[in-house]
Amino acid sequence: MNDSTVGAVRPARLPGAPGGSGERRRRWILAIVCGALPAALIAAMAAVTAALWSRLPDQVADHWTLAGTATGTQSRLTLFLLAGLLAALGLGLTWFGWVAVRRGTVLSTQAAEIGTGIMAVAIGVFLTAISAAAVILVAVVNAGGTGLGSASVGGGGSFGPLGGSVLLAALAGYVVRRYGSLSAADDGSARPSLGLRAGERAVWTGRAQARWAWPAGVLFLAAGAIFWSATARWHLPVGLLALGLFTLGFTSVRVTVAARGVTVGYGALGLRLTRFPLRRIASATVAEQAPSAWGYRGSLLAFGAAAVVLRPGPALRLTLRDGKTFLVTVDDAATGAALLNDLIAAA
């Protein structure tokens, strides 16, 4: 590719640009959802426990029928320790997701980090909220009582914490998706071009192979066959054989860029499971994939970002017209991105 034909760099003036006031607002919103919200839940949990601890019986009711009659009890200490551990796990997951989203938005090439981050934040907030709600419910219902008989809740009362936690987690996931993936869209970095002239037509294919794919797939198949003949149980051999076939089937990609759009074929069979018509694509850029991640990550539907990562190195990154991002590692991604931008411009 000739350097003189590389497309002009668009100035980065998006609301998510680092340093702008939009970026500060986004960081605040993320900090409230991922930092302050779980902290407040855990603080409420600790405060209620501290206030009511001395009034709780040694065995507290923790299971109720649908009608609200208590049916099970648990040691006070065990229940609160378990809930505390679960809340801490939720807090850790939320912070992990927060870091992933921040890194994803700052580097903006790591589109799939955002998908992973949203999932981690949603699960983390759910775990923290359900532990906090469970502790508060159990503490309030059992306070001053003597055990099973006196601890009843209103009809369906135990579903309140579950429903509330799911809602809170969904809300956190939505907010992180809304404010976490802004600059994951086209960040104004250079859009390469081939300089395709009017009337010229072109097609590009590139491929990428996970280096460990063949040995790993063959190893799984061989292990499956050996277990098959050696044991009477079928679960393990069938699992290994399936894993081997899956490994061989999905650890290489062949990406085609043509006037009809972008097609990704997977594995030796070339299963074409991913297609983007040209009219759905806004622009294409090249990203450098870090060696830390691999696999099919994220989800276009749920998180607005997905990535097929088979190896470190160059990747083709598509920004779709609806702001979503798709990334696939492929050799010579620069030529593919350049051709795609020219085809979009000519369409």
Place this chain on the structure above:
Amino acid sequence: MLIRIDPGDPRPLYEQIELQVRGAIGDGSLVPGERLPPARELAEDIGVNGHTVLRAYGALRDAGLIELRPRRGAVVASVSPPRQQLAALARGFIQQAREYGLTPAEIVDLIEGQL
């Protein structure tokens, strides 16, 4: 592998396709054993007749660069002819010489000095 067709180019379409596949094999972007796109699909993507692509593939097969198999389609031949290997070596040599700042005339002088 990029295949780029210019209807304004005086060379016939099949020759343009053939030259670009040759180039891709020469510079290593197509490796032995790799499948070329099916003729019908490539023809649709670059807007030419299917026979044009088949003619290009036929010429490449005659040159020993690809094999045409009934089910697998066009596959890059496992052993490229000696001339093709030399061309790839020359390409690498020239690239290196350019990186050292040699002009085309100086590169030719260098080769002639070795003959």
